[in-house]
Amino acid sequence: MGKAPKTPNEELDKFLLRMPDGLRERIKAAAEMNNRSMNAEIVTTLEGAYPRPISLEEVVSDVRTSIEMLKKFKGKTLLMSLADDLDHLILDISRSAEMTPEEREAAKEHAYNHGKFTRFVPPDD
CATH class of the missing domain: 1.10.1220 (Arc Repressor Mutant)
Known part of the structure; x- marks a missing residue:
């Protein structure tokens, strides 16, 4: 049995x-x-x-959703939300098991140096 x-x-x-x-x-x-x-x-x-790794498809979907929202609603608040999402995206990608340690460090460094679109000043609402 x-x-x-x-x-x-x-x-x-x-x-x-x-x-x-x-x-x-x-x-x-x-x-x-x-x-x-x-x-x-x-x-x-x-x-x-230890968050689960996100797939590239999920990342692309999140970015597309943010871009579509940005096209419909213009303003500093949404732009900052998009900037946050992109910062998190870069960090999430840097956690990918498929990346080399050097690529991970480069992604993290990019997020910390360029996070919140540091070279861009959003217009006032």
């Missing part, structure tokens, strides 16, 4: 973790404050620290 089908919970990756004294209690307190389980608290924290 074969094995019974796995439940969705059994298909998830499991990881045994040793924590320093006091960390478990801090995680538990944070989880209670956020109304979630300790597992959910840990996963949420890890997801924030």
